[in-house]
Amino acid sequence: MQAAFAKFAIYLFALLPYRITYAFGSVLGYLIYLIPNTLHKAAKTNIELCFPELAAQQRARLYKQSFIELGRAAAETGALLVWNKQRTLKLVKKVTGEELVQQAFSKGEGVIIAAPHLGAWEMIGLYCSSRNPMTSLYRPLRMAQLNPFVKAARERMGAVLVPTNASGVRALYKALEQNQMIGILPDQDPGDEGGVFAPFFGIPASTMTLLPRLSQKTGASVIFSYAERLPRGRGFHVHFQSMPATSPARGLEEAAAQLNKGVENCVRQSPEQYQWSYKRFKTRPQDEAAFY
DSSP states (O other), rough: OHHHHHHHHHHHHHHHHHHHHHHHHHHHHHHHHSSSOOOOHHHHHHHHHHHSOOOOHHHHHHHHHHHHHHHHHHHHHHHHHHOOHHHHHHHHEESSSSSHHHHHHTTTEEEEEOOBBBBBHHHHHHHHHSSSOOEEEEEEOOSSGGGHHHHHHTTTTSSSEEEHHHHHHHHHHHHHHHTTEEOOTTTTTTTTEHHHHHHHHEEEEEEHHHHHHHHHHHHEEEEEEEEEOOOOOOEEEEEEEEEOOOOOOOOHHHHHHHHHHHHHHHHHSGGGGBOOSSOOOOOOOOOOOOOO
């Protein structure tokens, strides 16, 4: 029943012009902000942890705005999952740094697109796969009935989605060996397995090792990317940024720290559009108290 309603809502939003969707999403986000729910504690805790230098009033403003952006993200799902290729890509009004991708391809070792949960992250997979062959990991949704629909929608620009298991990882290596592009969400908490602790906004965070391993073993360049949501529903500004300029990482911990720094650099450019309601610091070092 929930999956059917979710799919109905997605198609309903897809009927609307994007500017109307943006406005409706703003109202939806404000309601999420006003009505007590399970997202509030995580968002408030994350913002307090990551921005201790801000005044309480500034953090409160960021907290409120993050929920408005969350509502916009939910509402725009209709356009990003249903609209045809031409109409969807017309929402991209500006692209910055795409020459970094072509420079990386010229090395012949593949490109890893690291797309954090910032702005319209669905748009990154669609835009990149419309420009180059792209293989991305796909984690099944909790609403299993939606998986075929969402997977097909994300692949409609030319992407190939592979499972988050050994066969999927092999597919990623194969794509890089063929000097192709792969896409990974770099800011998910991998839990107790498959991660190391590395600073994120100065806080130890369980961080994936898959992306650093892929880069170290293949020589593939890591490019960060996010789609900034423009004001008043004007569309999106797609950003591409290089890995922070540091000395080569000597181990997975250092590589994970560089990865988190790259995500942090992106987030600081549009902090209100980051998914602060995600429990990024859920996994804690041994004997450390839980944050949420």
